[in-house]
Amino acid sequence: MLHRIMKTLAAVVLLPLPVIAETATSFTLDNGMDVVVIEDHRAPVVVQMVWYRVGAADEPAGKSGIAHFLEHLLFRGTENLAPGEFSETVAANGGSDNAFTSWDYTAYHQRIATDRLDLMMQMEADRMRNLKITEADMLVERDVVLEERNQRTDSDPSALFGEQRNAAQYLNHPYGIPVIGWRHEVGALGAQDALDFYQKYYAPNNAILIVAGDVNPDEVLAMAQKHYGPLAPTEGLSARVRPQEPPQLSERRLTLEDPRIGQSYVLRSYLAPERDAGDQKAAAALTMLAELLGGSPTTSYMAKRLQFDEQIAVYTSAWYNGMSYDDTTFGMVVVPVPGVSLDDAEVAMDRVLAEFIANGIDAEHFARIKMQSRAAQIYADDDVAALARRYGQALTTGLTLDDVEAWPELLQAVTAEEVIEAAQQVLDRNRAVTGRLIKSEATQ
Amino acid sequence: MTRILSILTSLLLLAQPLRAEIEIQEVTSPGGIKAWLVEEHSIPFTALEISFKGGASLEAPQQRGATNLMMALLEEGTGDMDARAFAAAREVLAAEMSFSAGDDSVSVSTRFLSENRDEAMVLLRGAIVSPSFDQAAIDRVRGQVLSNLRSDAQDPGKLASARFDALAFPGHPYATSRDGTEETVSALTRDDIVAAKDGAMTLDRVYVGAVGDISAEDLGLLLDALLSDLPATGAIMPDHVDFAGQGGIDVVDFDTPQSVAIFGHAGITREDVDFFPAFVMNRILGAGGFASRLTEEVREKRGLTYGIGTYLVLREHAEFVFGQFASSNDRIAEAIEVVRAEWIRMASDGVTDEELQDAVTYLTGAYPLRFDGNGTIANILVGMQMQGLSVDYIATRNDKIRAVTREDIARVAADLLDPDGLLFVIAGQPEGL
Numbered sequence: 001m002l003h004r005i006m007k008t009l010a011a012v013v014l015l016p017l018p019v020i021a022e023t024a025t026s027f028t029l030d031n032g033m034d035v036v037v038i039e040d041h042r043a044p045v046v047v048q049m050v051w052y053r054v055g056a057a058d059e060p061a062g063k064s065g066i067a068h069f070l071e072h073l074l075f076r077g078t079e080n081l082a083p084g085e086f087s088e089t090v091a092a093n094g095g096s097d098n099a100f101t102s103w104d105y106t107a108y109h110q111r112i113a114t115d116r117l118d119l120m121m122q123m124e125a126d127r128m129r130n131l132k133i134t135e136a137d138m139l140v141e142r143d144v145v146l147e148e149r150n151q152r153t154d155s156d157p158s159a160l161f162g163e164q165r166n167a168a169q170y171l172n173h174p175y176g177i178p179v180i181g182w183r184h185e186v187g188a189l190g191a192q193d194a195l196d197f198y199q200k201y202y203a204p205n206n207a208i209l210i211v212a213g214d215v216n217p218d219e220v221l222a223m224a225q226k227h228y229g230p231l232a233p234t235e236g237l238s239a240r241v242r243p244q245e246p247p248q249l250s251e252r253r254l255t256l257e258d259p260r261i262g263q264s265y266v267l268r269s270y271l272a273p274e275r276d277a278g279d280q281k282a283a284a285a286l287t288m289l290a291e292l293l294g295g296s297p298t299t300s301y302m303a304k305r306l307q308f309d310e311q312i313a314v315y316t317s318a319w320y321n322g323m324s325y326d327d328t329t330f331g332m333v334v335v336p337v338p339g340v341s342l343d344d345a346e347v348a349m350d351r352v353l354a355e356f357i358a359n360g361i362d363a364e365h366f367a368r369i370k371m372q373s374r375a376a377q378i379y380a381d382d383d384v385a386a387l388a389r390r391y392g393q394a395l396t397t398g399l400t401l402d403d404v405e406a407w408p409e410l411l412q413a414v415t416a417e418e419v420i421e422a423a424q425q426v427l428d429r430n431r432a433v434t435g436r437l438i439k440s441e442a443t444q
Numbered sequence: 445m446t447r448i449l450s451i452l453t454s455l456l457l458l459a460q461p462l463r464a465e466i467e468i469q470e471v472t473s474p475g476g477i478k479a480w481l482v483e484e485h486s487i488p489f490t491a492l493e494i495s496f497k498g499g500a501s502l503e504a505p506q507q508r509g510a511t512n513l514m515m516a517l518l519e520e521g522t523g524d525m526d527a528r529a530f531a532a533a534r535e536v537l538a539a540e541m542s543f544s545a546g547d548d549s550v551s552v553s554t555r556f557l558s559e560n561r562d563e564a565m566v567l568l569r570g571a572i573v574s575p576s577f578d579q580a581a582i583d584r585v586r587g588q589v590l591s592n593l594r595s596d597a598q599d600p601g602k603l604a605s606a607r608f609d610a611l612a613f614p615g616h617p618y619a620t621s622r623d624g625t626e627e628t629v630s631a632l633t634r635d636d637i638v639a640a641k642d643g644a645m646t647l648d649r650v651y652v653g654a655v656g657d658i659s660a661e662d663l664g665l666l667l668d669a670l671l672s673d674l675p676a677t678g679a680i681m682p683d684h685v686d687f688a689g690q691g692g693i694d695v696v697d698f699d700t701p702q703s704v705a706i707f708g709h710a711g712i713t714r715e716d717v718d719f720f721p722a723f724v725m726n727r728i729l730g731a732g733g734f735a736s737r738l739t740e741e742v743r744e745k746r747g748l749t750y751g752i753g754t755y756l757v758l759r760e761h762a763e764f765v766f767g768q769f770a771s772s773n774d775r776i777a778e779a780i781e782v783v784r785a786e787w788i789r790m791a792s793d794g795v796t797d798e799e800l801q802d803a804v805t806y807l808t809g810a811y812p813l814r815f816d817g818n819g820t821i822a823n824i825l826v827g828m829q830m831q832g833l834s835v836d837y838i839a840t841r842n843d844k845i846r847a848v849t850r851e852d853i854a855r856v857a858a859d860l861l862d863p864d865g866l867l868f869v870i871a872g873q874p875e876g877l
Binding site: 042043044045075083084087088091092093094095096111112113139140141142143144145146147148150151152154155259260261262263296298299304307308311314315335337338364365368369371372374375376378379381382383385439 | 484486489491519527528555557588590595596702704732734743746748751806807809810813817818
């Protein structure tokens with residue numbers, strides 16, 4: 001089975017892996033910084049991550065891309081570190097480092113020998129409050145970000161398609177704005193924009209420290225108190241309230257044609273509820289719905305009907321990611337076989353969805369998915385860095401440690417009736433965007 | 445959005461083995477199959493990595509794509525199970541199995557729970573010893589391959605790679621893509637698929653790494669049951685090929701705002717006495733992420749790209765120096781000039797004491813960080829065996845890095861790096877070249 005064509009769409013975790021609860025320990029420092037420790041003593045290695053509860057959806061209007069641009073600038077030096085010195089120091093100690101930005105969070109991480117953790121904390125604490133940006137560095141880094149946009153988005157029609165679909169999905173919520181920013185706005189960002197954002201949001205009371213690996217919680221707490229403890233919180237940081245979506249009253253459709261498309265397809269995304277603290281049942285049902293409908297390229301319902309029985313599609317998939325601060329989406333794609341039109345592919349997709357709801361769920365299929373979900377708990381223990389990411393994502397999207405720990409059991413408890421109910425509520429074309437990506441003839 | 449794009453990490457073919465904290469056992473099964481094992485009983489599963497040397501380079505030009513299609517078909521049914529029954533059986537066991545084809549090897553990568561290891565291995569044996577290769581599955585998966593090929597034909601990175609390979613290795617399997625072309629893939633028959641499997645998955649070329657909740661004795665029995673019915677010997681290997689690309693710039697016209705550049709020239713073998721100096725030199729030149737000269741000059745100082753990297757590529761039948769970056773059409777000419785200038789600077793001046801010191805500290809310090817989970821370690825164990833390294837290489841590897849001197853690097857850089865011989869292939873609409 002080969003299905004790499006869709007890897008750009010599958011930028012979501014299809015079956016969020018549950019975590020083993022007993023290995024995580026948490027604290028809160030006096031200045032409001034949360035600390036989570038995940039132990040794994042198999043190798044003398046540690047991962048430090050600092051997550052900020054701020055992302056692209058928290059940007060001021062007209063400043064799209066500032067959260068991500070700031071992430072780049074955090075490597076350009078502080079009052080105590082020269083530009084580039086942070087990463088050079090990590091490398092000189094045998095470690096690696098990086099950072100990433102999404103709509104709901106921005107995170108910085110290093111992976112290094114355990115005995116260097118103190119130094120990592122010292123440097124990460126330093127750049128939480130002491131960033132320095134020169135105009136010259138800002139200008140060069142802005143060019144780098146524009147090249148990044150070129151590479152990841154403007155050179156890739158399926159990425160452009162995703163950007164357009166998102167914008168159509170969210171009329172009012174900032175999830176409709178790309179994380180990397182609209183090109184015309186990124187090109188106009190300045191150092192002061194970055195500093196304003198930084199000073200407000202980069203503070204211990206808006207941050208979560210996650211340390212995973214060959215450490216014990218007491219020593220992490222002591223080290224965190226030493227380095228992060230003295231940092232001043234941002235006073236009066238208000239709750240994260242973004243503009244919300246108005247009721248969607250009509251179906252939204254869009255078509256992008258591009259000569260660079262190798263394979264046309266139809267993709268639908270429905271507005272859907274996310275996991276909420278203390279209230280994750282609907283999200284658990286949607287997670288199972290995505291698995292049943294399109295989680296496996298061989299055994300899922302869409303694959304069975306469209307790829308095997310009717311042979312209309314070369315590839316199908318469905319996905320849902322509940323880790324989102326505000327309303328998320330439930331998506332699906334059908335890539336038709338040559339000779340089948342996108343019209344016919346979409347009609348077949350809708351017919352199969354209606355069938356799924358009408359016929360109910362194959363109990364054996366459902367049991368297999370639950371078995372895999374259980375096994376995922378075991379496999380997840382093998383990758384402590386992935387566990388750390390999962391905690392960070394949960395805690396920056398409004399969930400608590402209790403929610404993370406409850407999740408595996410909630411998935412196991414989902415009933416067939418709940419899945420069908422979730423499908424009936426969410427799979428409404430009037431609350432969806434249907435997009436078609438079509439190969440156009442080159443004009444050169 | 446990550447800050448550093450991890451471009452082409454799969455091309456970093458150097459095994460980066462671990463420090464001796466993990467204990468590798470050399471296992472020979474009762475039937476004579478060799479394996480490396482690390483026992484790790486704290487999590488109740490095992491990662492098993494099986495590779496067969498040879499890969500898609502074993503196939504004839506008119507069969508291009510057979511090995512790739514064959515590996516994709518292994519999970520499409522065996523015995524009385526069709527593709528969906530096989531997938532369902534795998535799901536019941538929550539076993540993970542993936543099958544992949546490379547230029548120099550084909551690989552089977554699997555993770556299975558201790559509680560149902562035997563059932564999982566029976567299923568896996570069916571896939572790798574007696575796959576059905578039924579015509580319906582062949583046609584369906586062929587459709588997926590063709591769909592991928594159509595996408596690749598519109599991908600500037602793939603277009604540049606294809607031209608680069610054609611110029612670098614004319615007449616050799618490396619000159620063309622292992623995925624095949626629409627023409628060759630469309631013409632493949634079931635007999636071709638069977639022949640590709642019988643030539644590629646054989647006992648004389650198998651390498652095994654296992655990490656996890658399993659004893660040496662159990663692993664031996666497992667391997668005999670799993671593999672002993674495979675053919676004894678594989679298809680004839682292709683010859684070694686010298687890098688034939690000529691210095692200069694070759695443009696693949698493609699309408700896109702940003703050009704992709706791929707560049708390279710002849711390289712160095714792992715057996716060469718100068719390999720380690722070359723390896724450390726390349727870290728400083730272009731493989732060191734933010735610590736490399738190319739990142740500093742092309743990205744950090746000038747903002748000409750989001751990411752640039754260079755690699756010493758070690759293939760089974762060729763070795764070459766290779767690099768890649770992407771820049772806007774109107775800026776790529778400047779970026780190419782900077783790359784050439786850095787090639788010249790390294791070839792004529794070598795590195796500073798400080799650069800050498802930093803690189804050695806990083807390379808030796810990063811060593812223990814490699815063993816990052818059972819699956820990763822199993823992969824490394826197979827990679828080491830395929831490169832002919834022994835278990836005790838692990839204990840001496842850092843010493844070889846530390847022994848590299850500035851003089852070694854100056855000599856190797858002058859010898860290896862050839863600014864005039866650099867072949868650049870650019871896909872896009874570059875200006876000012």
